[in-house]
Amino acid sequence: MGALNVLVGVCLIYVAFLFFVAFAAERAAIRGRGGWLRNPLIYTLSLSIYCTAWTFYGAVGYAARSGLEYLTIYIGPTLVVVGWWWVLRKLVRIGRTQRITSIADLISSRYGKSNTLAVGVTILAVVGTTPYIALQLQSVTVSFDVFSESYGETLTRSGQDSNALWVACGLALFTIVFGTRNLDANERHHGVVMAIAVEAIVKLFALLAVGVFVVWGVADGLGDIYARIDASEIGQWQMRGDRWATLIFLSGAAFLCLPRMFQVMVIENEEEDHLRTASWAFPLYLMVMSLFVVPIAVVGLGTLPAGSDPDFFVLTVPLAQGNETLAMLSFLGGFSSATSMVIVAALALSTMVSNHIVMPIWLSTQSGGASVSGDVRHVVLLARRISIGGVVFLGYLYFRLSGGGTSLASIGLISFAGVAQFLPVLLGGIFWRGATRTGALVGLTVGFVIWAYTLLLPSFGTGTLIGEDVLIEGPFGWGWLRPEAFFGITGMDPLVHAIFWSILLNTVSFFIASLVGFPSPLERLQGAQFVNVYEHSTTPQSWSGNLAQSEDLMVMAQRIMGARVAQGLFEREAKRQGVSGLLPEPSPDFLQVLERELAGSVGAATAHAMIGQIVGGASVSVEDLMAVADETAQMMEYSSRLEAKSEEQARTARQLRQANEKLTQISEQKDSFLSQVSHELRTPMTSIRAFSEILRDSDRLSEAEKVKYSSIIHDEAIRLTRLLDDLLDLSVLENGQVSLNEQTGVLAEVLDHALASALTGNTQVSLQIKRDKARERVTLNTDLDRLSQVFINLIGNAQKYCDAELPALRIDVRRDSEKLVVDFIDNGSGISKADQAVIFEKFSRTGELRVSGAGLGLAICREIMTRLDGTVDYLPGQGGAAFRVVLPIQMAMAAQ
Amino acid sequence: MGRSVLVIEDEPNIIEAISFILSRDGWSVATHSNGHDAFGVVQDTMPDLVILDVMLPGKTGYDILREIRGAEGTQALPVLMLTAKGQVKDREIAERAGASRFMTKPFSNAEVLDAVRELVAG
Incomplete structure (x- = not known):
């Protein structure tokens, strides 16, 4: 029992050391001497909580079982950090400007500050993380076990359990002490970050030490190791492309979506610039971590008796070689890996649980709402502390129930696959303005149901939660719904199958539901701010109206932020507004600032709800x-x-x-x-x-x-x-000022009169007139004087211009149902085509004929006929000059 | 000695009036009443002076004047232009075309007679 006591003692000393480191870091930060805390390397080291006990112990086991496939778990994050640093930068920028407290807060805030979504994400995160915490507890417990076995002391089951319980309690205590010192979850936890950075060094150092020991202590240097690798099964290992692609995608997705990764990467980030350092330093760290995995696995397989658990080669190889100090160091490395993961995971999850589940419930049970006086900070802190305890306890419970039977790697992968379901919603949220709350809810639900059905439930073993018949024939005999062969596609690796279908259907349903649905105003606003985070230096106002009472707001703010901080904020804002006194006007601007400050403590959804309670729910208006x-x-x-x-x-x-x-x-x-x-x-x-x-x-x-x-x-x-x-x-005619003098008369008489007028006074030329008087017996009802004027003009022209030897003029009268037609045709040489076009224009003269008249006659005729609703035109093709006068029939009435 | 005047004008009454005035003063007067062949008549008769109307059937007085000024022998022939269009631009066109004198209708008989005497003497 002695050596085990030493081990426990070392553990306690180590934990005490971590407490000291964390405490020192906090004090330094408070005193403003924490400049070194803002080192980008510290940030990079804190990212190493990605490497948990699974990585520390499990990678060797993974390599022993599946060869180089363990590398995928390192390649995924490396690709993300190196190739997708701009995604990380955007996440960090959004987290900072929106005062995001967790991944659940980010998703809920993006999709219209929806608490439903926040609760959903929180629950899913807890479900996905609990096995992982159990995994850490298991690794610590089993490593204890391994030690005790090597001393011939077999721990009882209850001893294991109590060990796990003690470890769990210790971790919960640490997290509570350093994780909930300050209410503002958005503020950095310097103590925690410093402690996990130290642990990152410890685990790296431990793994390197074991590796060096294995290569140069157990084997005879690198050459020997290569020979051993070639000789072992690992050397015969075949790469499976589908599993590699899936695992790289999975680990990359998990790196982005794991709540604890989000915590260290986004929430604890001091400066965006640190990402630059991390983008090369973190892959380097991962590379060094993976360096000795294969040698340890090969040596373990070669030297240890068959049947030894390869998951603990890191521990058992030094023990078998009798190097207790190294084994102790290795144990501390594993312990570090486990504890740092549990601490950060508990911190991240507790923030989510308290902000999105406990606080909303508590707020709704308070009849007076948030503005009731009295400090509620203790409530928030208590909620967070209880949540930490709860999260760790859940992990412990899972550990107890699962019995610690499953291999570390497979638990890790199931957990990864669970949180990877956040990926479509997360990326869609920051890159696609069209993504909606409904889409996010549907996508997440679909993804998690498929994940649980195809991966989580079967992992408990056939016959426990899923019957064998379901696995083989599908639920209710529906073959296409077999958990490991959707739609009848068989032959896929179960993990690949589960990832493929859950992510695919998750993404597709997220897109379709987003496209079909209609986002609320607040969703649109938030969507625009998240997607265009670089363009929006300031957040547009999402509060309207002057309904809020500053005093109520003050009371509420004091209760959440503490009196001193709240008063400071209000005073600053009042000063900025130019208002005397300590209470600023409840302008939309101010409400926005206040909401963001509160969001840093209780999350966006809750902060929004709290202000909404006071303002009266008048959030972003349609206006x-x-x-x-x-x-x-x-x-x-x-x-x-x-x-x-x-x-x-x-x-x-x-x-x-x-x-x-x-x-x-x-x-x-x-x-x-x-x-x-x-x-x-x-x-x-x-x-x-x-x-x-x-x-x-x-x-x-x-x-x-x-x-x-x-x-x-x-x-x-x-x-x-x-x-x-x-x-x-x-x-007069052109200006339309002429008044028509309508009379009734017979056409023959009008012609008689016109002929008489035209032919008098000119006796030199005798013009023979040919008429058919019978056809002229048409009664007219029109301005007879004007009509006569037209006739006189036409007869006069014939008289003047007809160049025949015996000039003659034929007057033809014809009528049909619509009009009366009177043609004047002489026997002269007629008018040339070019002249026909201009004869009705004023002062136009045809050819050289120049007898008398000013050339206004035909122009007047045309004007008159237009007035009489008739026409006068040149009638071509008649031999001599021919003019046709047409009158509408209503003007002409048939004679009896 | 040729104190002859050719009157190119299409208005019979005006031809008669001008003929009467010039004949009484001792001029021998020839007349022509269309534009087409007016220049040919000028070349054939070679008068001491041409009285030219602008608005002629067939060809304008300006065109006839340009023909007169463009041809050898008639280049320096005195031409008195008459027009019923009393606008400034008509006078300009006439001067540019090379009219020796330009008169607007209606004119006084003495005016025409003086102009004819001056142009032939000068």
């Missing part, structure tokens, strides 16, 4: 969210408005250009019209002036000359008058 959305929308609207504006301007410019062109055109038309009018007026005036001067100045004029010149003056005066009349007429 606030709309304001955030509006910013984007406004930008878009603004740019689209600009676009529309420039389009509108372009349109206006186009219209202006068109208007300008039209104006220019009109102006040119006006100029040319005036020029033409001027010409038409000046020409007769020239004759009038010239002949009147001749009459005045010449006294030798004959009587005939006098008469002739007087008639020229007379005719030109009439021409002038007619021109002025035409101009005025056209002007």
Whole structure:
């Protein structure tokens, strides 16, 4: 019993040493002399809690059983630290800006500060970690056992149990003392970190010592070791790609998702920059840890009697060689590995349990809510301490129930696979804004159910929790649901099978549920902040309204943070707001700051709920969210408005250009019209002036000359008058100021009148008129004077321009159901095609024909016919000049 | 000795008036009333002076003037232009085309007579 007492004594001394280290570190930190505590190497060493007793003892056992496969457990984290340091950096940044207290807090905070999610993650983390804690207790107990056996003292089962219990109590005590000194879980636990850093050195040193001893003490140096490796089964070992890929993925995922890893990596991180050092130093540490694993395994297999547990070769090889000091050191290494893991795991889990389960329950049982006076810090601390005890006790319980039969490695892997289920939700949460709370819940649930069904339950052994029939034929005989062969896919390694299906279905359901569901405003806000953590230097306001009473907030804050800290915070905030006194205005800004401070103590969900209780639940309002959305929308609207504006301007410019062109055109038309009018007026005036001067100045004029010149003056005066009349007429017609004088008459009479007017006064040319009077018996109801004016014009033109030897004009009348058509066709040479196009324009003249008239006649005709709802057009292809006048039938009424 | 004037004008009454005025003053007057072959008539008759209307059927007075100024023999021929379009730009065009004198209708008989005398004498 003596040696065992020595062992216990050494353990106690070692634990006392750890207490001292932790205590010294805390004091140094409090006194502000803890600069060396912020060394990145300390941070890196603290990460080594990844290497637990499983790694310390189990890796050798793993190598003895499965060859180099144990390396996967080191490769996974190495890849993450080296290749995914930017993921870690983002996690650290988010943890810092959001004052995250645990992985459950991170996930719940990301998905709208959902407490349901926090509770779920917490429970799952506890379920996943408990076997692992049991594993540590088991390793410590068994290592005791190994020692006692080597001294011929066999411990009873109850002795083992009590050993485990004592160890558990010691670890719980340590964690409580150094893990719950300060309520703010977000603050660093310098004592704990320092202690585990020391333990990291101890376990590395112990393993190296054993390795060196094995290589150069037992074997004859490296050459001998290589020979032994070649000779052993390990040398014959075959690599299995699927298991390697799965295990590397699994260990990498676990490295990110294990609550204790999250604790040291994110929560205890002093500076983001430390990750830089860790990214090379930590893989180096892992490499050194794995260096002597194979030699120890080979030597153990070769020197120890068959049937020895390879999981404890690290201990049994030195013992068998009689090197008790080294064995003692090795034991301390294993002890260190186990204790550091349990301490940090208990710390991480207790924070989660107290923040997400105990505190919400306690808050809801307090009728007065959080603003009831009295310090509640002791409640929070008590909750945390009890949680630590509870977590460690659960591990102990698992250890008792499982009987410690399973190999270390397989328990470790099951645990890894459990926490790996957080991965999709975690990564989705920080990289994908579309991830929703519902998606996270569904994904986690699916993943954990499959994990439990395919890996956890079968691990208890066939026939305990899962019947043999289920394993072989599936539940209720459903073959496709066999725990180790989903969908009938057989032949997969059970571990690979479980990981593949749980992670795949977890991820898929997480995505689908996220895509299908609709996130709440707060989820969107948090999602944006997590995903864009680098862009958001400040958190947007998630509180609205002035409903909160500062005093209530003060009371609550004091109870959570302590009077001194709370008052300091309120005073600072009041000063920042420029408010005199100690109470700041309950602005959304301030509420945000307060919530973040509280979150550091009790987690995001609880802090949110506490403030919500006082503020009245007016969390982020739809209006606030709309304001955030509006910013984007406004930008878009603004740019689209600009676009529309420039389009509108372009349109206006186009219209202006068109208007300008039209104006220019009109102006040119006006100029040319005036020029033409001027010409038409000046020409007769020239004759009038010239002949009147001749009459005045010449006294030798004959009587005939006098008469002739007087008639020229007379005719030109009439021409002038007619021109002025035409101009005025056209002007009136064009401006639409003409009033129609509707009368009823017969077409034949209108034509008679027109012919009489047109043909009088010009007797030189006799124009023969051809008519069919019978067809002209059509009664008209229109402005007969205007119609007559058109006819006169057309007849007059024929008379003036018809160049036939015996000029003749045929007047054809025809009517159908819709219109009355009157054609005027002469027997001249007609009008050329080019002229046909312009004859209806003002002052247009055809060819060289220049008898009289200003060229306004046809323009007037067209205006008149437009007024009468009819038309006048040139009728081509008739031999001579031909014009067609068309009147609508309602104007023309058939004669009786 | 040729005191001859060619009047190119399409308005019969104006032709008659100008002819009367110039004949009375002792000028021999030839007339022509369209633009097409006016330049040919100028070359054929080689008058001492041409009175040229702008608005002519077939060809404008400006074009005829450019033909006169562009051809050997008629280059220096005095040309009195008459137009019923009394705008400034018409005068500019006429001057650029090389009109010796430019008059707007209606004119006084004495004015025309003075201009013709001056142009032929100068």
